[in-house]
Amino acid sequence: MEFIHIPVLIDEALEYLCIKKGEIIFDCTVGEGGHGIEFLKRIGSEGYLVGIDLDSSVLKKAEERLSTVSTNFKLFRGNFKDISNIIIEIGLGKVDKVFADLGMSSFQLSEGDFGFSFKEDGPLDMRMDKYVKLTAEDVINKFSEKEIASILWEYGEERFSKLIAKKIVEIRKVRKINTTFELADIIVRIYPVHHRKIHPATKTFQALRIYVNDELNNLKLMLDKAPEILKIGGRIAVISYHSLEDRIIKNAFKSDQRLRVINKKVVKPGPVELKANRRARSAKMRVAELV
Ligand SMILES: C[S@@+](CC[C@H](N)C(=O)[O-])C[C@H]1O[C@@H](n2cnc3c(N)ncnc32)[C@H](O)[C@@H]1O
Structure with a gap:
């Protein structure tokens, strides 16, 4: 299977999330598993990765990719606004890290059927979740x-x-x-x-x-619920691609008494990544820790 999406800010996400062996990671937007596979490698055989996505077509790709590293993961279709219910449903308890890489993947963008891109002809659909x-x-x-x-x-x-x-x-x-x-x-x-x-x-x-896709409301709900599923000292990292999202994340982290902001200055891709991946140009990452 071909993987079209190049994960953004991957080194920075790994560094700021400080992922260690044996940890439980919740990837809210597993997509093609670009970040997920690196998380899996680092958590080793004692760790566990839960990956969700609204779009079932990308989950098949993630499944194939992650399986090359280990079987210590569970993927399913879901909306990250339901993060706390999902954790209860799978009976996992609290997790060490929560990660979200917002927006759509390059695969979704390149598939005319989604209707996300003005560069690809297709129906004016734009739903990530086909049940909506x-x-x-x-x-x-x-x-x-x-x-x-x-x-x-x-x-x-x-x-x-x-x-x-x-x-x-x-x-x-x-x-x-x-x-x-x-x-x-x-x-x-x-x-x-x-x-x-x-x-x-x-x-x-x-x-x-x-x-x-009601993206801004979903994001607000996820940011509100994420601290409920984190262990003390656990971290959340969110990558966004436009100012409306970044503002919401910045304010949510700053005003949430349960969290301590890790990076006062937003993390952006360096020149090497910008040169290699055009999609990274608007990426911004913010990280916080549960106190
Ligand atoms: C930028 S891509 C993630 C790419 C992934 N990190 C990788 O490297 O392969 C964003 C993904 O988030 C999914 N998504 C967007 N909103 C979502 C939501 N509310 N809940 C779950 N998944 C969502 C999209 O379907 C898309 O697959």
Whole structure:
């Protein structure tokens, strides 16, 4: 099996989490197991890794990858907002480390079927969890102009949110907007030329993905619950990829009396990693310890 996703900030995650032999690790976003396999190697035969993911298609890849190192792991489909219930369900008790690497994997991004990327043609779906009903296509074709504009502003900080929402509503009166290429094309055509440092559809796609997957609420719930499952002295590390998430993590760690912030300054990838992996360019990691 081919593994497309290159794990981000892997050396830094291992260093800041101080993973030792025999530890129990909870990987909230196991994905293709890129971080998970390194955790498994370090915890050895006495340790145990629990890995969850919303997307069952990536779990198959993780299973195959992790099995090459040991059998001391359990993977299953779940949402990290349910972290404390999951631990009770599997009867594990408290864990030594909690890790989350937010967003989507390169595999999901490259698969047109998810509809995450404006560079791949596919249905406007954007659900990581296929059991959720709402898709990006519903938002684009059924929500009011005001609702669309507010989603693009709130979750994408898109300064042309009103302009884009107006055009979407105008076009959908004539035809339904079904695909990623159709939506990206609408945005490209109307986006002011002097504001094209990044692809004009970037913020709209980010906003829709965050909204459809309720990403910010899931993150807040996970950050609130994670200290409940950590042992005293146990650590949590979270890697995020945009400022909305990073702000939530920073504030949650700072204001949580149960935690001590380990890195006052956010951890970012060094030049070697940035050169090797474009996806790492916006990554930020924050780490805290249960006191
Ligand atoms: C950046 S990838 C993780 C990659 C992984 N660390 C690796 O190196 O292979 C993020 C993963 O988190 C999953 N995910 C996103 N939100 C989630 C949630 N609320 N609960 C569980 N998994 C989630 C996505 O499906 C995706 O597979």
